Amino acid sequence: MKTRFILRKAINALMLGLTGLCALVTVSVLFFILGYLLWNGGRALDWNFFTKLPSPPGETGGGMANAIAGSAKLILISVLVGLPVGFMAGVYVAEFSGKTMAFFVRYTTDLLNGVPSIVIGIFVYAIAVLPVKHFSVLAGGLALSLILIPVVVRTTEEFLRSVPGPLREGALALGARHWQAVATVIVPAAARGILTGAILGAARVAGETAPLLFTSFNNRYWSPGLGEPSASLPVMIFTYAIAPYDDWHRQAWAAGLVLLGLVLAANIATRWILSKGLSAQR
Amino acid sequence: MTLDSALLMNSTRGPDRGTQGMAAAGTPKMRVSRLGFWYGSTLALENISIDIPVNRITALIGPSGCGKSTFLRVLNRMYETVRHTSVEGEALLDNESIFSMDVTTLRRRVGMVFQKSNPFPKSIFDNVAYGLRIAGGMDGLQLREAVESSLRRAALWDEVKDKLHEPAYALSGGQQQRLCIARALAVNPEVLLLDEPSSALDPIATAKIEDLLFTLKQSCTVVLVTHNMQQAARVGDFTGFFLLGKLIEFDRTDIIFKRPAKRETEDYITGRFG
Numbered sequence: 222m223k224t225r226f227i228l229r230k231a232i233n234a235l236m237l238g239l240t241g242l243c244a245l246v247t248v249s250v251l252f253f254i255l256g257y258l259l260w261n262g263g264r265a266l267d268w269n270f271f272t273k274l275p276s277p278p279g280e281t282g283g284g285m286a287n288a289i290a291g292s293a294k295l296i297l298i299s300v301l302v303g304l305p306v307g308f309m310a311g312v313y314v315a316e317f318s319g320k321t322m323a324f325f326v327r328y329t330t331d332l333l334n335g336v337p338s339i340v341i342g343i344f345v346y347a348i349a350v351l352p353v354k355h356f357s358v359l360a361g362g363l364a365l366s367l368i369l370i371p372v373v374v375r376t377t378e379e380f381l382r383s384v385p386g387p388l389r390e391g392a393l394a395l396g397a398r399h400w401q402a403v404a405t406v407i408v409p410a411a412a413r414g415i416l417t418g419a420i421l422g423a424a425r426v427a428g429e430t431a432p433l434l435f436t437s438f439n440n441r442y443w444s445p446g447l448g449e450p451s452a453s454l455p456v457m458i459f460t461y462a463i464a465p466y467d468d469w470h471r472q473a474w475a476a477g478l479v480l481l482g483l484v485l486a487a488n489i490a491t492r493w494i495l496s497k498g499l500s501a502q503r
Numbered sequence: 504m505t506l507d508s509a510l511l512m513n514s515t516r517g518p519d520r521g522t523q524g525m526a527a528a529g530t531p532k533m534r535v536s537r538l539g540f541w542y543g544s545t546l547a548l549e550n551i552s553i554d555i556p557v558n559r560i561t562a563l564i565g566p567s568g569c570g571k572s573t574f575l576r577v578l579n580r581m582y583e584t585v586r587h588t589s590v591e592g593e594a595l596l597d598n599e600s601i602f603s604m605d606v607t608t609l610r611r612r613v614g615m616v617f618q619k620s621n622p623f624p625k626s627i628f629d630n631v632a633y634g635l636r637i638a639g640g641m642d643g644l645q646l647r648e649a650v651e652s653s654l655r656r657a658a659l660w661d662e663v664k665d666k667l668h669e670p671a672y673a674l675s676g677g678q679q680q681r682l683c684i685a686r687a688l689a690v691n692p693e694v695l696l697l698d699e700p701s702s703a704l705d706p707i708a709t710a711k712i713e714d715l716l717f718t719l720k721q722s723c724t725v726v727l728v729t730h731n732m733q734q735a736a737r738v739g740d741f742t743g744f745f746l747l748g749k750l751i752e753f754d755r756t757d758i759i760f761k762r763p764a765k766r767e768t769e770d771y772i773t774g775r776f777g
Contacts, residue, residue: 388624
C-alpha cells in the first residue's frame with residue numbers, strides 16, 4: 222500500500238516535471254530565436270538598412286530599402302488578390318452552399334493549405350513566368366495570394382458561423398432577404414474576426430521564401446512597377462545568409478529581425494482588434 | 504395551488520373582458536386550420552386550428568416543448584431557416600395564405616420579438632432603422648421620424664433620445680428587449696409575435712413590457728408565447744393552451760383560468776400538471 226502510494230507520487234512528479242519541461246522548451250524556443258535575432262540583427266540594424274540599396278559585393282554598408290519596398294508590394298498584391306477571393310469563397314461556404322458543396326470546398330481548401338509552398342512557386346513559375354519569359358513582382362504576389370486564399374477562406378467561414386443565430390433570425394424576421402441579412406448584419410458582426418484572419422495570413426505570407434525564388438526572384442536595385450523581378454526580405458535573407466561575406470550575414474540577421482518584428486506586430490494588432498471587438502459587444 | 508388562487512393572480516391591470524366573447528372579437532386577423540408541422544419525421548404540431556382575433560392579445564401557454572414557440576415560428580415562416588421541416592394545413596393572414604405569400608412581405612406584416620433580446624451590433628438608431636432601410640424608399644428625415652415614433656411606441660424614447668448613436672449593447676437587458684420591440688414596430692407590422700419576451704428580464708422590466716403590450720394592441724394584433732401563466736392571465740385577452748404539439752383549448756382568458764373545459768388545462772393552470 223505504502224509503496225504504491227510512493228510510486229504514484231513519484232510518477233506524478235515525473236510526469237508533471239516532463240510536461241512542464243516541454244512547455245518550457247516550447248516557450249524558450251521563441252525567446253531564444255528572438256534573443257539571437259536581437260543580438261545579431263540589432264547590431265546590424267541602422268538607418269541605412271531602411272533607406273539604402275544593397276552595396277556591391279565586397280563593399281560594406283548599404284541596406285535593403287528595395288527589399289522592404291518589394292516585400293510591401295508583394296504583400297499588397299497578395300492581399301488585393303487573396304482577400305476578396307478568400308472572403309467571397311468563405312461567405313459562399315458559410316452562407317449559401319449546400320452541405321455537400323460546403324464539404325467539398327472546405328476539403329479542397331484544406332488541401333490547398335497543405336500544398337508545400339515551393340510547389341506553389343513552381344506552379345506560378347509555369348503559368349506566370351515561363352509564358353512571359355521574365356520574373357515579376359506580379360508573379361510573386363500571385364504565388365503568395367495562393368497561400369493566403371485558403372487561410373482567408375477558413376477564417377471567414379469560421380467567424381461567419383460563429384455569429385449568433387438570433388442575430389441572423391432578427392434580421393430575417395424584419396423582412397431581410399438572406400443576402401441582405403448576410404451583407405448588413407452577419408458579415409459586419411464577423412468583420413473583426415475576418416480582418417484579424419487576413420492580417421495573420423498576410424503576416425504569414427510575408428515570411429514565405431520558397432514561392433518567391435522563381436517568381437519575383439531577386440534584384441539588387443529598385444524594381445519599378447509590377448513587371449520586373451524584385452528583391453524581398455525573405456529572399457534577401459536566403460541570398461545573404463549563404464553568401465561568403467560577414468557584412469551580408471549581419472544584414473541577413475537584421476532582415477530576419479525586421480520580418481519577425483512585422484509578424485509580432487501583426488499578432489499584437491489582431492489581439493488588440495479582437496479585444497476591442499469584445500468590449501464593444503458587452 | 505387551487506383554482507381560486509390562480510385567479511387571484513389575474514391582476515386588476517387586466518383588460519375588461521366581460522363583453523369580449525369569441526363572437527365579439529370581430530374578424531380574425533389570422534386563421535389557422537388543420538396545421539401540422541414536422542421537424543424531419545418528428546411531429547411537432549398536430550392538427551392546430553385557431554382564429555387569432557384582430558387587435559387583441561392572444562397568449563399561448565403550455566409546458567416546455569409543447570410546440571407553442573414552433574407554432575409562433577410558423578406564423579411568420581421563421582421555421583424555414585431550419586432544414587428538413589415540413590408543414591401541412593393552412594394559415595391565412597387577412598384571408599390570404601401565408602404560404603403562397605412572398606416571405607419578406609409576410610415577415611414585414613408579421614413581426615417577431617425573440618426570447619433573448621438580439622440587438623444588432625450597431626447603434627440604437629441603426630437597429631430601429633434596420634427594417635426600414637432594407638425595405639428602402641425613405642429619406643433621412645422620414646427615417647428619423649419613423650425611428651423616433653417607433654421608440655416612443657416601445658416606451659424607450661425618453662431613455663435613449665440623447666444616445667441614439669451609441670451602441671445598442673450599452674443598454675440594459677430590459678431596454679435591449681424594448682429596443683427589439685421598437686425595431687419590430689418600425690416596419691409597422693399588422694401582427695406582432697412575441698416569444699417569451701420577458702423570460703430573461705426582472706419583474707420591473709417585465710411590467711414595462713406588459714404595459715407596452717396593452718397600448719400596442721390598439722394598432723397591432725399581438726400573439727404572446729409565455730411559460731408564465733400569471734403573465735398570460737395578466738395581459739392575454741385570449742389564451743390558448745398547448746400540450747404535446749396539440750392545442751388543447753383556446754378561449755377567453757377568464758374562461759381558461761376560471762372554467763377550463765378540459766381536464767388537462769385545469770391540471771396545468773392549477774399546477775397539478777405532471
